[in-house]
Amino acid sequence: MRALQPLLHDVMICVAAPAFAASPRDGQLRGASADGFYDHDRRLLHTLCLLIDGREPEPIGVRALGPDRVRFTSVHRYPSDRTDDPTLIVERVRTAGDGETVSLRNVGTVTRSLHLQLSFATDLADIADVKQGLTGRALPPSVEDADDDGGPALTWRSATGLARVHAAEYAAEPVVAEGSHGGTFTWSRVTLRPGCSWRIRLAVTGCAVPAPPGHPIAASPRVPWSEPLIRGDRRLIGLVRRGLADLRALRLADGSRSEDGQRGSADDQFIAAGCPWYLTLFGRDSIWSARMLLPLGTELARGTLWTLARRQGTVHHKAREEAPGRILHELRPTASRHGHGLRLPSRYYGSVDATPLFVSLLVDAWRWGLPDADVDALLPYAERAMQWIVATSDADEDGLLRYFPSPGGLVHQSWKDSADAVRDAAGRRIEPPLALCEVQGYAYEAATGLADLLVSRKETQQAQTLRDWARGLRARFTDAFWIDTADGPALRYVAIAVGRDLAPVSGPASNMGQLLSTGILDRDGCADVAAWLASPELNSGWGLRSRSAAVPGFNPLSYHGGSVWTHDTAIAVQGLCATGRHTEAAALADGLLEAAVHFSYRMPELYGGDARTDTSPAPLAYPAACRPQGWSAASGVAVLAALLGLRPDTPRRTLRLRPLAPSLLGALSASGLRLAGADLSVRVDVSGRTTVTGLPDGWGLDVEGVDVG
Structure with missing residues (x-):
């Protein structure tokens, strides 16, 4: 029987990138599901169980103390007591990237003599295996005695990882034992008088072996954006505040050196895609997070651009899908098998959209005031990226930016990258090669934006060449992507993609919402797209459905076949506001903000696309969705800027x-x-x-x- 991806809907996640911990709500790590402490995609510990007098404490509450910490509260009761009140309270505070503190407090009137045991185990699994629902064989640890540097410890080693748990602070030294499947810390007799407490702090550390060269590192404490003070809709205030807190925990930095000698630092920060599955550099995701946060400063954009520029493609490499000028899709410590025949190298370039988005991030950062020295230094990378876009499009028989995946790589190479992401109106899967609608918009926006930037640098001839190319792409797009329909809020809609021979893929989808801000649509096209986005087919009332609810195969909990993606809705709100479709924008924004209330403002990667009614229950997170997730957390700032209608223009100082x-x-x-x-x-x-x-x-x-x- 095939293993199934672990569900996360009831998992407590605390994160301090590149580390995180995933825990069930009672706090006991039992080696199941995604349980464990992680660092750099390596599971350091999957079992950490507490027994008191041979019994597990009874959980009574759990509370996040911040993005990186969570507190689990339990009680230990005694059948012989004359009261039903709990008299022994157990508190465990788990901190990502650090470890755990276990505290016992006797609030009763009787002295307790306790037998305590902490059990530990790990498989040192790669996160890709955990995501597939696989649990490896528990590894035997070795015991380290207490020394001047700390208390007793257990250490695990494998060919790919190293993990260590040691008693960093303790009231009494434990007896440490090792076995073939794990180890224990035991206290045979802990005397706890009324009103007294007992405490131990466990440090959990480890790493991948060998240490991945050039992999992202922990960011410096300094956050590369401002903290806004917002007054108005309380839901928007909560969404921005919680989102920025989560983004602080998702920061990573680049400590690598590129082939041309550019060195990163802990201040070259970017946002990891999401926790737990994607806590690393993802070109598309990190770019969108940085774009959304530009109203709070350009420093995050700068760090993101440099991190990706240092890894820009330089050669043709089939397995990595690398090409000169192409922008990285995904960076992992090691090559990984992701199931369903998908095997990705540690450095993988298989996305069709990260490259044009990289160009647009530089252009947007320039418009928001990125210093000229950074703009000029990054401009050659943007030009090389644009050369890849133009060359790839010109090589296509239809002159479109199309993707041709390599065997073993991602089948679909846009943000909708699941195997069944592209379906027609009959529900049939459509296979690549495909030219996606939003990708043509990204390419058009990149070309016109870069042309503006080049004009400011007196490169008028190159700018005109790009504008001519963009004009041709816009004409080809207009001819190929519109589908006429007799039913619906408008008489036509934009196809999600076109295949070979310019065959459009039927069925309304959310992708067309991402076109509004790119400039590839004319005024009438914007009006038609806005009508579809506002219709009940796509607007669930909680946000924008990824696929129309009126077509066969719609599934409100499908990854890309009907669910609502937070960032997708925010981008559509931005586009609607930018094109003057304020009523439609307000309707989508209201749904997103109302959903945020039900998620306590920590927006999941995606959630259910069921319709919102006066009596409908709260929206449900997709069961395996990342939370926190980078562009979801950044979406509050994107909506804020959209509602304020902010469009800066540095060259015109307006x-x-x-x-x-x-x-x-x-x-x-x-x-x-x-x-x-x-x-x-x-x-x-x-x-x-x-x-x-x-x-x-x-x-x-x-x-x-x-x-x-």
């Missing part, structure tokens, strides 16, 4: 504002934004009057639709 009318979602203000190094505040009051303070010297405002204070 801030364009098109805020949402307060009649739609209420008054809104934000201070602590960052523009060209200056602190910016924007306020839209209940009457629609807009006040902007803190504009950089020499900057002006371009505001429509509201009064300006």
Whole structure:
């Protein structure tokens, strides 16, 4: 029987990238599912069980103390007691990247004599195996006696990993024992008088073996964005606040050196894709997180761009799907088998969208005020990326940016990358080679944006060449992607993709929402797409469905066949606001914000696409969804910027504002934004009057639709 991917809906995850811990709600790690302490994709410990007098404590509560810590509370009861009240309280505080503290407190009136045992075991498994539901053979540990550097310890070694748990602080030294399947710390007699406590702190450490060269490292304590103060919709405030806290825990940094000598540092920060499955550098995901956070400064974008630039493709390599100019998709400590025939090398370039998104991140960062020295240094990498885009498109018989996956690699190479991500209106799987609609939009946006940047550098001829190419792509897109329909909110929609011979893939999907901000659609096209995004087929009431609910094969809990993706909805809100479709934007934003309430503002990677009604239950997270997840956590800032209508233009030194009318979602203000190094505040009051303070010297405002204070 095939092993199944572990479900995460009831798992407590604490993260301090590159480390995390995944725990059941009672705190006992039993070696099942995804249980364990992890670091750099390696499971260091999968069993950590506490027994008191031979029994497990009874759980009564669990609470996250921050993104990196969680507290489990249990009680230990005695049948002989004359009271039903618990008298022995057990608290375990688990901290990602550190270990665990176990505390016992006697709140009764009787002295207790306790027998305590902590059991430990591990398989030192790779996260890819854990994701497939595989548990390896438990490894035998070795015992280390207490010394000047710390208490007694257990150590596990394998060909691929090393793990160690030691008693860092303790009231009494344990007896340590080893076995073929694990080890124990035991205290045969712990006397605990009324009102007294007992405590031990366990340090859990380890690493992959050998240490992966050039792999991301822990970020410096300094966070590369500002902390905004928001007033307005309480749901938006909660979403931004919780999202930024999670993003702090998902930060990684680049300590590598590229072939041309560029060295990273702990301040070259980026956002890991998500925990637990993708706690590493993912080109597409890290780029989107950085784009969404640009209103809070350009430093994260800078770190993300340099991290990816140092790994930009330089040669043609079939297994890695590397090509000169191509931007990395995924970085792992080692090659991994992911099931279903998927085997990826540690450095893998198999995405069609990361490369144009890299170019657009540099352009957007330039518009938000990235210093000229960084723009000029990164520009050659963007030009090489654009050369890959143009060459790949020109080599296609239809002149589109299409992907041709290699055997063993990802079948679909966009953000919808599951094996059944592309289906037609009849529910049939459509196989590559495919040209996806949003990817053509990304390529168009990259070309036109880079052309603007080149004009600012007096490279007018190269800029004109790019604009001519983009104009041709837009014409080809318009001819190939629109599908006429007799039913629906508009008489046409954009196909999710076109295959060979320009055959469009039928069936409305959310992908078209990501086109709105790219410029590839004309005014009428934006209106038609907006109508579809607002329709009940795609708008679940909790956010944007990945696939229409009106077509066969719709599944509200399918990874890409009907679920709602947080970032996808936020990008659609951005596009709707940017193209003046404020009513549709407000409807989608309201659904996303209402869903956020039910998830305690920690938005999962994706969640169920069931319709929201007056009596419907709260939305359900996809059972194996990452949470926290990078672009989901960043989506609150993206929605904030969209509702305020912020569109900066550094070369013209102008801030364009098109805020949402307060009649739609209420008054809104934000201070602590960052523009060209200056602190910016924007306020839209209940009457629609807009006040902007803190504009950089020499900057002006371009505001429509509201009064300006």
